[in-house]
Amino acid sequence: MNPFAYHRARDEQDATATAADDGTSFVAGATNLVDLMKLGVKTPGRLVDITRIEGLDRIERTDDGGLRIGTLVTNSDLAADPVVRRDYPVLSRAILAGASGQLRNKATTGGNLLQHPRCPYFQDLAMPCNMREPGSGCAAQGGPMRLHAILGTSAACIAAHPGDMGVAMGVLDAAVETARPGQEGRSLSLEELYRLPGERPDIRTVLEPGEMIRAVVLPPPPGGTHVYRKVRDRASYAFALVSTAVVLRLEDGYIQAGRIALGGVAPRPWRNPHAEEAMTGEPPSEALFDRVANILLAEAVDRSALGRDGAPGFKIDLARRTIRAALWQAVERSEGGAGKTAGEAA
Amino acid sequence: MNRHHKMDSADRQNRLDGMAQGLIGTDVPRPDGMAKATGTATYAAEERREGMLHGVLVRATVPGGRVADVDTDALAKALGDDVTVITDARLLQVPAQGTDGKAPPQGPDLVHYVGQPLALVVAPSFEVARHGARLLGIRYEGGEEGHFDPEDDATPTELRDKKTVDIGDLDAAMAKAAHSVDAVWRTPGHVSAAMEPHAAVAWWEGEHLTVRSALQMLKFNRDELADALGIPAENVRLLAPFVGGGFGSKLGISHEAVGAAIAARQLGRPVRVVLSRQQVFEAVMRRSETRQHLRLCADEEGRLTGIGHDCLVSNLPGQDFAEPVIQGSRFAYAAPNRHLSLRLARVNRTCAGSVRAPGEAVGLTALENAMDELAEAIGIDPVELRLRNVPEEDPTDGKPFSSMMMAEVLREGARRFDWQRRNPIPALRREGDPRREWLRGMGMSLLVRGNILDEAEARVRLLPAEDGAPVRAEVETDMTDIGTGSYAVLSQIAAEMLGLPMERVTTRLGDSALPPSPGSGGSWGAGSSGSSVYLACLELRTRLARALGCDEGELTLRDGQATGGNHSRPLAELLDGGTIEAVGHIEPGKTAKERRQATYGAQFAEVEVSRHTGEVRVRRMLGVFAAGRILNSRTARSQCLGGMTFGIGMALSEELEHDPRDGHLVNRDFAGYHIPVNADVPQLEVHLMEERDPWANPMQSKGIGELGICGAAAAITNAIHNATGARVRDYPATPDRVLAAMAVAN
Structure with a gap:
């Protein structure tokens, strides 16, 4: 691989100051970055290892009753945390739907949010890719893509955010707390954190040089029924074709509040407030859930060309169906039904 | 003295049944199991030699044309003199096909597919070599035209007319049939997905080359490597004691062995070349995708009157291998009118070759889907339809079967699975409550696979007692153990024949200096190599009987004691401090031509399908298999479990995806190519039936390695139909395809 320097950061200040230089990357669990370095896709001149910084691996209550998750908390620890399991079960389920046990033991909270898309054209140096090499083109459009985005894309890029954890954090209104070199850190919602690709898909977030995620903050527990539904090409250890995180409060047959976020279909965890408002105060029905899906997918465009089948566009229909299935599942669980999911059943 | 036997007539002596040690057929564990579990069994990439250098292959990024220039400036500037670039004309364009025994096409200046290795970059460390490989500048000329889609009208194709079977008048039979099926199935390309990536370490001593590598057939591989390098075969020694799948x-010999050998010669030091997973995907053999047009017709009672199976497969221009899709259709079912054909499209995709059970794996799958559709059309049970069409002789060439368990496996499987509980009406059509998301269905399929015996030799040695320890035996052959259990099975045969406990037998494999075997492939390994071990032991028994003073037939050997003709003496005494050895040599003969030899299985699957998302989960799967004498029930069962798991992958998730613009393989790793994971594989049940096939070999055994995959996927897709009414004819049955088929069906 390309030669690179390695710096083990003492503290946040050291980390952010060192990482502000060009060609420097933070590294923690290294489950994604090092893979990309082996492929030659990422060639940082220096790695700043933040895993030895004290205090970033804790899960703490916030003053308002929410939860503050340190950036170095591993996926395994976060999914297994008793408070998370009780108060934010959609987060546990989403994490456990992703990767494998070994990977979750290494992968960290901040790193998971910043992981790169798994677009095979991004990973193949022989292929044009605007995310890897701005202006070179997007070969994924016209290829047999299954892991592509259908919302928030541009002519320059159709890569989807591949994570599961972020989708649950999105539905929970999580915010990231950052540290910056030479100035105060800031708080960003996930919608603020991620940029849509536009003409510069290589710039994936608004994070500045040297700016580091130090924690993810969850607001107080939303209550209600939590569902994470992930549809993929095998039962485990595959990225989502479509995933859906749902938090639904049903009382006396009426939806008091409903939230829904989509994964695997957009460059970031995808929410639409209009879709959620449409549910408020309504009784669950096929027509209602169709309306929710229609609002969420109104702007969807499928730019893949599935080679053999010549039938692009399965993803919009699959997203619609997954939304309905997840919402019904939440209704059934609220009513005390079994409503087992594929992931859990497997 | 050696013992040679040509299989010219049936052997009904069943000698193994008369042996006394009681090991044959039992679930003896692998003697190499502990070494593998603890990591002390080393694989090719783990070989370390003094002064060893590391080579990394450089891939073509275009699908055609020729290499006009290799620019090493950037590489030299970054890495200096430590790095050597090898563009030797003897580098391979593709690996050798199985049993070729000669070099495959060579010359890295002509490009035929994306991913073809064009150069080898050698450096003191793997990391530097890999970095260097990325810095190599390759300029191409020409190559704009190419063909990437086997079904495109412009793609050249050729009929493999020697394969065509045309008996009776299928068109007429279809026209007047009471019931018929006429549809097209497609299976995508597959990869072997062996856990161990291809690797080779090569070193020279004078004119003599030794290569430690991951290979299945050393006898052929040695000739292939020698031919590729232009050196005498006797100067080449191959070592492959452990192979990770x-x-x-x-x-066949592949890029890494040839590259390592050339580099080691040129640089005068040992060289290691290991393919990355991506390189294994794009530079080693794939199973061709297939397009299969099936026509079945039957009379009112469900007796087949015709079978049509016309297939399109692909390979690189110039390659002779064509996935033999119709192989199983030749004899699976009786039907007077038959039309089977195979057409080969020439495309610039990764070379196609043998992947687990070439032919039947995909051919039986589509045939068994068509049989399920026919059963539905007739309105009879799918098991019953198959039982009504058991052939009495090979329906294509009229040969009698050697031994044949088709009806038995079908009945036994149906009984064990409780098949009678299946409701023939798809669950989706019965199930009124649309809120019940998961629909259950059951499906089944027949499995067939031809049986092959190949020429093999093995040496067996009986060694005298040392320091009071009992007699022990050594077995030697160049046979490989690719995870299948060759060490266990060959030791077991020798232990049984010589009356020794397992731990007194040592088997040495995977060294081309040992007696030649046909290696591991085509499910022939255990039967062929095992027979040579059996024959060597028979010779040793004859000598022991003579020493004891009885006929070999009267001799009983058990726990190191020889008994016969009113004598009983320890083997140690009979050896009298000496060593005796014999080479057994088995050759196929008339029985291969006079009888249709085949193995049979029946698989049953129960699935659940989400009516909303089209996701499929296999809930249970059961297979019943008949493959002659089972030599080791543990390793045989493992082979069947592996085949069933392959079947789940083929049914639901495995698919090579090619870019339509340049044919390149898009999913080149295990994140993108979805082999089943634990969560995809439910409890699998395997039942092995008792059978002796006197025409197969002197052990009455048949190959079981590949049987489990041959049609397994169809049991699952047929179950999807029983759940949803959907016929997925485009494999694999991913959620989108299941949804599309459900939309068509309902």
Whole structure:
């Protein structure tokens, strides 16, 4: 691989100051970055290892009753945390739907949010890719893509955010707390954190040089029924074709509040407030859930060309169906039904 | 003295049944199991030699044309003199096909597919070599035209007319049939997905080359490597004592061995070349995708009157291998009118070759889907339809069967699975409550696979007692153990024949200096090599009987004691401090031509399908298999479990995706190519039936390695139909395809 320097950061200040230089990357669990370095896709001149910084691996209550998750908390620890399991079960389920046990033991909270898309054209140096090499083109459009985005894309890029954890954090209104070199850190919602690709898909977030995620903050527990539904090409250890995180409060047959976020279909965890408002105060029905899906997918465009089948566009229909299935599942669980999911059943 | 036997007539002596040690057929564990579990069994990439250098292959990024220039400036500037670039004309364009025994096409200046290795970059460390490989500048000329889609009208194709079967008048039979099926199935390309990536370490001593590698067939591989290098075969020694899975991908000599040998010669030091997973995908053999047009017709009672199976497969221009899709259709069912054909499209995709059970794996799958559709059309049970069409002789060439358990496996499987509980009406059509998301269905399929015996030799030695320890035996052959259990099975045969406990037998494999075997492939390994071990032991028994003073037939050997003709003496005494050895040599003969030899299985699957998302989960699967004498029930069962798991992958998730613009393989790793994971594989049940096939070999055994995959996927897709009414004819049955088929069906 390309030669690179390695710096083990003492503290946040050291980390952010060192990482502000060009060609420097933070590294923690290294489950994604090092893979990309082996492929030659990422060639940082220096790695700043933040895993030895004290205090970033804790899960703490916030003053308002929410939860503050340190950036170095591993996926395994976060999914297994008793408070998370009780108060934010959609987060546990989403994490456990992703990767494998070994990977979750290494992968960290901040790193998971910043992981790169798994677009095979991004990973193949022989292929044009605007995310890897701005202006070179997007070969994924016209290829047999299954892991592509259908919302928030541009002519320059159709890569989807591949994570599961972020989708649950999105539905929970999580915010990231950052540290910056030479100035105060800031708080960003996930919608603020991620940029849509536009003409510069290589710039994936608004994070500045040297700016580091130090924690993810969850607001107080939303209550209600939590569902994470992930549809993929095998039962485990595959990225989502479509995933859906749902938090639904049903009382006396009426939806008091409903939230829904989509994964695997957009460059970031995808929410639409209009879709959620449409549910408020309504009784669950096929027509209602169709309306929710229609609002969420109104702007969807499928730019893949599935080679053999010549039938692009399965993803919009699959997203619609997954939304309905997840919402019904939440209704059934609220009513005390079994409503087992594929992931859990497997 | 050696013992040679040509299989010219049936052997009904069943000698193994008369042996006294009681090991044959039992679930003896692998003697190499502990070494493998503890990591002390080393694989090719783990070989370390003094002064060893590391080579990394450089891939073509275009699908055609020729290499006009290799620019090493950037590489030299970054890495200096430590790095050597090898563009030797002897580098391979593709690996050798199984049993070729000669070099495959060579010359890295002509490009035929994306991913073809064009150069080898050698450096003191793997990391530097890999970095260097990325810095190599390759300029191409020409190559704009190419063909990437086997079904495109412009793609050249050729009929493999020697394969065509045309008996009776299928068109007429279809026209007047009471019931018929006429549809097209497609299976995508597959890879072997062996856990161990291809690797080779080569070193020279004078004119003599030794290569430690991951190979399935050393006898052929040695000739292939020698031919590729232009040196005498006797100067080449291959070592492959442990191989981490093959499934066809290591049948022929490949890029890494040839590259390592050339580099080691040129640089005068040992050289190691290991393919990355991505390189294994794009530079080693794939199973061709298939397009299969099936026509079945039957009379009112469900007796087949015709079978049509016309297939399109693909390979690189110039390659002779064509996935033999119709192989199983030749004899699976009786039907007077038959039309089978195979057409080969020439495309610039990764070379196609043998991947686990070439032919039947995909051919039986589509045939068994068509049989399920026919059963539905007639309105009879799918098991019953198959039972009504058991052939009495090979329906294509009229040969009698050697031994044949088709009806038995079908009945036994149906009984064990409780098949009678299946409701023939798809669950979706019965199930009124649309809120019940998961629909259950059951499906089944017949499995067939031809049986092959190949020429093999093995040496067996009986060694005298040392320091009071009992007699022990050594077995030697160049046979490989690719995870299948060759060490266990060959030791077991020798232990049984010589009356020794397992731990007194040592088997040495995977060294081309040992007696030649046909290696591991085509499910022939245990039967062929095992027979040579059996024959060597028979010779040793004859000598022991003579020493004891009885006929070999009267001799009983058990726990190191020889008994016969009113005598009983320890083997140690009979050896009298000496060593005796014999080479057994088995050759196929008339029985291969006079009888249709085949193995049979029946698989049953129960699935659940989400009516909303089209996701499929296999809930249970059961297979019943008949493959002659089972030599080791543990390793045989493992082979069947592996085949069933392959079947789940083929049914639901495995698919090579090619870019339509340049044919390149898009999913080149295990994140993108979805082999089943634990969560995809439910409890699998395997039942092995008792059978002796006197025409197969002197042990009455048949190959079981590949049987489990041959049609397994169809049991699952047929179950999807029983759940949803959907016929998925485009494999694999991913959620989108299941949804599309459900939309068509309902």
